[in-house]
Amino acid sequence: MSHIAFIGLGHMGGPMAANLLKAGYTLKVFDLVPSAVEAAVALGASAAPNAVHAVTGADVVISMLPASQHVESLYLGEGRLIHAINPGALVLECSTIAPATARLVHTAAKARGIAMLDAPVSGGTAGAAAGTLTFILGGEAGHLERARPFLEKMGKNLFHAGDAGAGQVAKICNNMLLAIHMIGTAEALNLGVANGLDPKVLSDIMRVSSGGNWSLEKYNPWPGVMDGVPASRGYEGGFGADLMLKDLGLAMEAAQASKAATLLGGVARNLYALHSARGHGKLDFSSIQNLVAGEKLS
Amino acid sequence: MSHIAFIGLGHMGGPMAANLLKAGYTLKVFDLVPSAVEAAVALGASAAPNAVHAVTGADVVISMLPASQHVESLYLGEGRLIHAINPGALVLECSTIAPATARLVHTAAKARGIAMLDAPVSGGTAGAAAGTLTFILGGEAGHLERARPFLEKMGKNLFHAGDAGAGQVAKICNNMLLAIHMIGTAEALNLGVANGLDPKVLSDIMRVSSGGNWSLEKYNPWPGVMDGVPASRGYEGGFGADLMLKDLGLAMEAAQASKAATLLGGVARNLYALHSARGHGKLDFSSIQNLVAGEKLS
Amino acid sequence: MSHIAFIGLGHMGGPMAANLLKAGYTLKVFDLVPSAVEAAVALGASAAPNAVHAVTGADVVISMLPASQHVESLYLGEGRLIHAINPGALVLECSTIAPATARLVHTAAKARGIAMLDAPVSGGTAGAAAGTLTFILGGEAGHLERARPFLEKMGKNLFHAGDAGAGQVAKICNNMLLAIHMIGTAEALNLGVANGLDPKVLSDIMRVSSGGNWSLEKYNPWPGVMDGVPASRGYEGGFGADLMLKDLGLAMEAAQASKAATLLGGVARNLYALHSARGHGKLDFSSIQNLVAGEKLS
């Protein structure tokens, strides 16, 4: 049975590790927050005093961290964790980070004979808890087969986007597009309501017409149109506006690195920045409906 | 059997009239273009020398014209067609026009005891020919039941959006949202390709993820990703960029009339204006992919 | 001595009429608001019971109304004021309205032998009171010479922009550009302050560098940087955000009529719509600084 090192036990990493433990795997875990470690230990993990200790002797290393700088610092910084990982081990780096950073870690891993996949997820904390995450993977196809048993304990869908870093690129593109159709949906609903339409009737029409998109299908941003979504509980829970702002920032960085034009993506990023500057960054990202409507929704 | 007057036999009106004739209805038709009238006559319609003559004695009046000013001029201008229509007749105004104009005609119709629905369509010339259009209707619900037999000869889906003008509002909102997710999709694909991804792989991932939308599902804008769409035949056919520019113009007018904010809608309108200014207005609207990519696609 | 009819005695028209009275002209005035008429009468004007009465026998007709529909209704509507004006009279239409509406009135005036100029102003209520307005004129150059004595009592600068409607076009272009550099200035100051700069130091640098513009020179939007401007008195007074929203709406209409692309103009219009939707439409337009900064400024 594989020996797994798991680093980063936050809102996402915690439940992901829990699902691996439930499946019977042996986990050595590390996080800077003691209570996060204790929660995993309570489920059967053993606690490592630091990251190097966690990965020593591990067959599989999984990390889930907040941002590019944490990943770069963990693997390539002072401690140079990459040197403590066994050649031949498999690294699944699940954080959502800049493709360039992912490629830096890939290069260092490859030089040491470590098999790595960048493996950002979508599905949020609910998907992490339910083990229904989507993994978007970058790296060699052969590594994917080796990773599949572990990933399938934490998620439901696996997509192979391409070579090193491609998982990050695909996730960034997807989330930029999500932000755009969410704001677009919010604008269309606001325009319709301002011109006398019922938001539910309009949503029903657009959902099955050429305006159709995931926001209308699964995550309607207008309060009261759809049950069980953040819009119908004061925009609490879900995927925070500040996290969307972060992902749009990664999209803008990727656009700059490749000189690509992203007009709507740029406006989307800045609308989330305005929303965050108003103090709404912790609300679900569909609360952008309220920015568009002039903060008049309850 | 009803006696139908049909005014406006262009790319949309022509095949719509043909489907009514095929269903056995009696049509008196008028258009300023003689060849359009001749085509309808060849299918069994009788030609009226002018619009007043066409509607005289008709139970049902159907009109399909290019823009607001044509509709206002037809019904309320010099000839005041509305006065030539029988009280008790049913008017189906199928043009895509400003909600305010539609409401003007509604008011005049109601004052004379005429039952009117604004009934803009989606589905394009192919839907018009196949009789699979979607009608988005504004006006009294009772009128809708009366109109159903006629509409069902020309279309497949009927949506009741609300009161007078609501059909236009819903169509405008839907098409603004369509433009936004089409451009958003074009930006995401361009960003992905610029960062090394395969456009088909990226499309497949986003289509079934939270980026999913009608453009990815039915109308992929990147050449070669999807068979049978305009992007795979040089952006010929389909729904012209200039028509989308016109619909976005209607959305901007509606936004101004109601002081609604449409940030992405505004950028979308202006990108189609840039595209049109470059001489690409006759291409399918998914050719906006080429604007985003720097005119580098074949 | 000329006999002047003055119609529209609001915040702008009132002080403009007062300056003509001060210069010794005979004025017959009309406004729907009795107190506005009384104020002019107290300065020596005679009150007309309606607009037709006011213009009957006048050599010069001056109008200053809120928007296109008021001007169209006044001159071309039910009462058809244009028919009550003497052939040979001079009409100075000072409202800020759509160029297309101005051209409609020009055409009707010309048909009757009336000399007309569209003559929108800039300079705000302070300029109206001080007689230092700028007039931007559209119409025949010869009319301008005839109008000069009257305009110089109300304003300081006269620009001849071109033929009928050109005054409105130039005003609309100018105000769109004003909105753009005001928001641009607000974004630059906010970005600088967010990165540790002093807003006054940054303003001083940009003002004399290539970032220089009228907003930095005369109307700094950051509270406390410049004395005597709205930003330094809670954004009270000045040129209201809702008025700028109206002018940007006219710019968008002109852009649509000519299929011109106005990317920044479109975003500017929508940011003022967001600001107005938040209830800040009565504040000076430089309060857009607060929208950009996340409503954190005092």
Place this chain on the structure above:
Amino acid sequence: MSHIAFIGLGHMGGPMAANLLKAGYTLKVFDLVPSAVEAAVALGASAAPNAVHAVTGADVVISMLPASQHVESLYLGEGRLIHAINPGALVLECSTIAPATARLVHTAAKARGIAMLDAPVSGGTAGAAAGTLTFILGGEAGHLERARPFLEKMGKNLFHAGDAGAGQVAKICNNMLLAIHMIGTAEALNLGVANGLDPKVLSDIMRVSSGGNWSLEKYNPWPGVMDGVPASRGYEGGFGADLMLKDLGLAMEAAQASKAATLLGGVARNLYALHSARGHGKLDFSSIQNLVAGEKLS
């Protein structure tokens, strides 16, 4: 007399070094391009075989490099040039780079007792040749006095923006605002011309009205309106669109680092990206007029 090390002799650095040589200073120079070094040697400089050799024993070190990564690599990379510079020396880092990178070098310099100023310039190659550059400086005020004699040989205006990195922040803010009013001016002129105005007449009106800005005053983007500017010679020469795209990229990075909203700045960046993607990156940045006008200008 001071001994100056000058690193980076490109289009800007070359003429800057020439002006110091003309003023009688002793320069030891380094550049990766031999012909650039030879040109400086022909004017009296001595050539150093590498950067470390150039700075050894120098009282003043001046660098002028293309981008952040070059500056970071030069001072803090493998060679760690900062360790080869004398404690007590003065470093004038004139490149336009990310404020964060500038601060990294400041910190390393300070730790070694080196006096540093970030000193980005504006004025272009013409200003560099004429010795009329503007320097925008970040760092301790005392260092500025020490630097003044050298800076005044290369430039005309010195602005002290604030502490370490503040020169870069102010330059970035200024150039973002410049891009915004240039595009705004281009949009206003295009809108006016599309509605029948003469671009020169409209420029003259807006220049002295509230639309006034540096682009109208010094650098009109419409061909033929102003003599001696890039617009009147096919947009050749001047400040390249790709350089503006780079500076807007730095602005976007700074906005992301501070979560600031820059709606117009974001659209400006993306319009320059579109322009560059069409192959126009080498033209002067005022050629954005052509993008706005649909590439129809000669």
